[in-house]
Amino acid sequence: MSDITLYHWEPNANSGKPMLALMEKGVPFTSHYIDMLAFDQHKPDYLAVNPQGTIPAMTHGDRVLVESTAIMEYVNDAFAGPDLMPGDAQDRWRVRWWMKFMDQWLGPSFSMIGWSVFVGPMVRKRDPEELAAAIDRIPLPERRIAWRKAINGSFGEAELAESRRRVALGIALLEAELGKRDYVGSDSYSLADINIFNSTYSLPLSQPDLAGRDKTPNIMRWLKRVYQREAVAKTWAMGRTDLAHRYSLIMEGID
Amino acid sequence: MATILYHGEPNGPSLAVLAALAESGLDTGPNAIACRAIDLLAGDRHRIAGLTETLALDFAVEGEGPVLVIDGEAMTESVFVAQYLDEVAGGALQPRDAYAHWQMLMWCRRITERCAPAAAFLGLRAQGADRLAAMSDDDFATLVAPIVSEDLKQRWHDTRTGAFPDAADTDSRAKVAGAVDMVEAQLVDGRDWLMGPLSIADFETYGWLMGMVAILPEAFADRPHTAAWLARVRARPSVQSALARSATGRPEAAWAPGPEINRWG
Numbered sequence: 001m002s003d004i005t006l007y008h009w010e011p012n013a014n015s016g017k018p019m020l021a022l023m024e025k026g027v028p029f030t031s032h033y034i035d036m037l038a039f040d041q042h043k044p045d046y047l048a049v050n051p052q053g054t055i056p057a058m059t060h061g062d063r064v065l066v067e068s069t070a071i072m073e074y075v076n077d078a079f080a081g082p083d084l085m086p087g088d089a090q091d092r093w094r095v096r097w098w099m100k101f102m103d104q105w106l107g108p109s110f111s112m113i114g115w116s117v118f119v120g121p122m123v124r125k126r127d128p129e130e131l132a133a134a135i136d137r138i139p140l141p142e143r144r145i146a147w148r149k150a151i152n153g154s155f156g157e158a159e160l161a162e163s164r165r166r167v168a169l170g171i172a173l174l175e176a177e178l179g180k181r182d183y184v185g186s187d188s189y190s191l192a193d194i195n196i197f198n199s200t201y202s203l204p205l206s207q208p209d210l211a212g213r214d215k216t217p218n219i220m221r222w223l224k225r226v227y228q229r230e231a232v233a234k235t236w237a238m239g240r241t242d243l244a245h246r247y248s249l250i251m252e253g254i255d
Numbered sequence: 256m257a258t259i260l261y262h263g264e265p266n267g268p269s270l271a272v273l274a275a276l277a278e279s280g281l282d283t284g285p286n287a288i289a290c291r292a293i294d295l296l297a298g299d300r301h302r303i304a305g306l307t308e309t310l311a312l313d314f315a316v317e318g319e320g321p322v323l324v325i326d327g328e329a330m331t332e333s334v335f336v337a338q339y340l341d342e343v344a345g346g347a348l349q350p351r352d353a354y355a356h357w358q359m360l361m362w363c364r365r366i367t368e369r370c371a372p373a374a375a376f377l378g379l380r381a382q383g384a385d386r387l388a389a390m391s392d393d394d395f396a397t398l399v400a401p402i403v404s405e406d407l408k409q410r411w412h413d414t415r416t417g418a419f420p421d422a423a424d425t426d427s428r429a430k431v432a433g434a435v436d437m438v439e440a441q442l443v444d445g446r447d448w449l450m451g452p453l454s455i456a457d458f459e460t461y462g463w464l465m466g467m468v469a470i471l472p473e474a475f476a477d478r479p480h481t482a483a484w485l486a487r488v489r490a491r492p493s494v495q496s497a498l499a500r501s502a503t504g505r506p507e508a509a510w511a512p513g514p515e516i517n518r519w520g
Binding site for chain 2: 070073078100104105166177
């Protein structure tokens with residue numbers, strides 16, 4: 001039995017990153033699905049693993065690792081298998097730059113829009129008292145504020161507009177990047193591709209005005225190349241919601 | 256083509272990269288990386304000539320930090336530039352063990368994501384905003400004209416107009432104090448450096464905290480391990496050589512718009 005356990009939600013955004021990295025490296029792991037929409041991540045069993053209540057988290061023996069991009073770097077460093085960082089130091093710098101740009105600038109904007117149209121409406125169907133109690137259990141104050149906004153649908157128009165601006169700009173920058181190289185930041189498949197793919201795999205469906213065959217041909221070529229990887233198919237098969245179902249829809253839409 | 260490091264006064268991210276450069280030894284010899292001082296608060300970073308790839312300069316999450324230019328490509332984000340220098344030189348400033356490396360990355364991320372925006376906010380308000388406020392409208396418009404990122408440009412405008420909200424002040428004080436607490440707890444076992452061996456984490460953390468001692472002294476009160484560590488880092492020859500590049504003689508008081516304070520969550 002594997003001494004690695006990954007606590008994750010869907011193969012999407014942050015949870016998908018270590019799932020896909022482990023799969024690419026061929027590292028067996030025990031999957032522990034955390035139902036984010038049922039607030040599993042704030043329940044005592046999970047808080048005993050990661051007191052901050054954020055997902056994903058990974059245990060390797062008695063080590064506990066958090067933060068999806070840093071977990072990916074650990075997975076790449078700690079295990080044999082294909083190297084998911086380029087050999088050239090300047091390429092590695094570029095890979096790290098893109099991952100930070102996604103994690104701290106573009107990703108939160110994708111996330112705000114995703115929460116306002118998907119996560120918020122899903123959890124609003126639940127009993128209000130149960131929801132209030134669930135929010136009170138969230139350890140990090142910033143996350144409490146974010147969840148309240150998502151549940152109450154109280155993102156301000158100005159902040160949503162800023163997120164939409166960033167998403168449009170981010171997609172344009174990614175399109176330009178993939179016109180320079182085969183993959184993000186380098187000419188080989190790397191952690192940056194895994195990172196960014198997990199937030200952009202459904203762009204042609206979620207942002208049809210910004211991404212698609214005609215508007216972003218470089219992104220579409222790249223998506224197709226990444227989608228065809230065996231590890232992606234295996235990882236997406238672990239999904240339980242409609243998010244993963246988008247995989248087949250996108251594949252049908254790519255030449 | 257020449258490799259050039261454009262750096263601000265040796266504070267914050269510029270200090271971290273200058274120290275890492277000196278540790279790497281890449282600042283000496285026939286192929287030495289040339290260092291050019293620029294005035295970040297004059298907007299010099301947006302007027303670097305001869306660049307062929309400006310993406311990382313235009314959209315650096317770090318804001319106004321140092322820029323390493325190799326073959327026309329602008330490289331930014333101080334931790335990653337320090338990693339680059341270290342890796343080219345053979346890798347003495349990053350743990351080899353995968354778990355220890357993860358710990359260093361996590362540490363640096365806590366500093367760059369939580370402490371750096373807070374320190375830049377407090378530092379700029381105390382020791383930078385007046386200079387921008389004193390500029391004429393025309394001069395300021397000229398300064399910000401070449402800034403590509405709209406959100407970074409907004410931070411310049413906010414600085415000039417004195418838009419420093421109370422909530423951000425409270426939050427920033429707590430985050431800097433939290434970073435000091437983190438340092439103190441890390442050193443309590445008697446280690447000399449944050450990760451055990453000297454690493455990029457020491458320089459990145461020192462760079463952001465050095466100027467906070469005068470601005471937020473209460474955060475450093477009764478923190479003996481932190482005080483000794485600050486002195487140890489400062490005494491390091493690489494840090495001394497970085498500080499010696501100061502044009503003003505007060506590098507710890509030099510600030511420019513930094514990373515944005517987390518928009519949400």
